[in-house]
Amino acid sequence: MNDEGMEPARLDGRHVWVMAKGYAAEEGGMQTYAQGVAEAYARAGAQVTVFTQTASGPREMRVGPVAMIDVGRAKSPFMPLHLRAAMRRKRATCGVPALVHGTTWRTSILPMISGLPFVTTFHGREFMYGGGGTCRVMRLVARRARAVVTVSGYSAAKLSTRLGPTLPAPVVAWNGLGDAPAECPPKCPDAAEAAPLIFSLCRMEPRKNIAACVRALADLRDEGFRFHYVIGGRGPALEEIERIVSQLDLADMVEVAGFIPASRAATLYAEADIFLHPQIEIDDGRDFEGFGIAIADAMFAESAVVLGKAGGAIELIEHGVTGLAVDGTDHAELRDALRRLLADPCERRAMAAAARAHAQRTFCWHRHVALILRAIGESAAKIDR
Structure with missing residues (x-):
């Protein structure tokens, strides 16, 4: 899993969308994850758009190397409609994305029902709750995804217990770093x-x-x-x-x-x-x-x-x-x-x-993304279809 020097396939000029619950300037591991993978896709040359909702929206802006489309506060019952409308507008101007990365199973539902090629990540407690209807939706997301990603072997085992062993084996890809400084002087x-x-x-x-x-x-x-x-x-x-x-x-x-x-x-x-x-x-x-x-x-x-x-x-x-x-x-x-x-x-x-x-x-985000792209057989030819 942790190949030395592993880099993702080049995605030069191709469009990658990231579906996220919150993004930069918000607290939490999910936001750190979304930013980490979005910037890793951008590092691989992709044109990355993050679709999200935060208390600071609605707004459209660049955050570092990625474009962010923020449809506003998540508690609105119309939030999925706003997100889907934003996705349609982006698709009208840029075409079908090469790949959509749903950073949770819930954020993967919209790309799934839109017929877009997507991967989905399962982290931890967010997939452990809910009844039979919730499990059925999670299984559907997992079956239709081009790859199911978990952030640890432990999460992969928990997911198998929760959804059943018949689903495809997940890609186990450890996360990269979050708030640690880029360079730390040696401790004195x-x-x-x-x-x-x-x-x-x-x-x-x-x-x-x-x-x-x-x-x-x-x-x-x-x-x-x-x-x-x-x-x-x-x-x-x-x-x-x-x-x-x-x-x-x-x-x-x-x-x-x-x-x-x-x-x-x-x-x-x-x-x-x-x-x-x-x-x-x-x-x-x-x-x-x-x-x-x-x-x-x-x-x-x-x-x-x-x-x-x-x-x-x-x-x-x-x-x-x-x-x-x-x-x-x-x-x-x-x-x-x-x-x-x-x-x-x-x-x-x-x-x-x-x-x-x-x-x-x-712990490198580029390695995390490289493992995902390798798992779905990614290459410049295969992703652009």
Whole structure:
């Protein structure tokens, strides 16, 4: 899956559409995914148009190398009609696209019913909910797609269980990077003299398990360890996390930052010694982490990562070499992993350096797109039909 130096087929001048739920300047892994694949298609020479809906629309504009058509707030019951009308207008001026990439199964419905050639991506929890009618639509999308993509082997197995083993085998293509800075200076060995910086960045929801991080670090504070922990992100669990920090009297060591702008996120990635993401599965395994772009970012930025064994994120590391994997429901295991990294700066730096080398080789959007195009037998001749 992770061929060294793999590049997508050249798509020079061909039109590729990306169907996305949200796009640049919005928060979340789905938005990062849409931007990553859109820019990778553009890098391969395609003329890329993203069709989306955000609170800032309606609007049409260029975002980096791609054109964005934003039909407006997603809660409108007329949103699918607006998207389909925008697609028809684009088709009238540019013709049938060579390929449409639905970044979720739901965003793949419109290209499917429009008879356009499309691929679709299944990530994680978004395909685990809904009754029989929802499953039937998902199966139809998967059967009609030129390729079904999953972002981890774990997600592929979950998808097979959900939709049945008779569907074509998915393309397992790991994600690329998100908010990590393009270049990170090597961590300074003298930083071991200061309190290590621990960083988490995610949507604040129960499966991210950030409350458990705070409790584990409270134990280590009581053991005499020094650290500074920055928690970035918004979501339904934010108030609970703030309450726990206050109850455990950790306000001088733990910053609950809420939303973090991209510029500060890049700085924190560059400076962090440890990245903490001990995710768990909840709701009988339906709510799980498919990949974990923030973890890949932290590895690229040369942080030692602690992640959960549950979900697809475990595929990102080799335990004890490029990171530490823990059972996020086991308080002692999480605390011991953090103690190990806080107590041994040399091991921490070695693990972080190995993580960076692995991330540089592995987590690339151009490789993600190349795997998709290879799977559908893509070439300049085949795509232009």
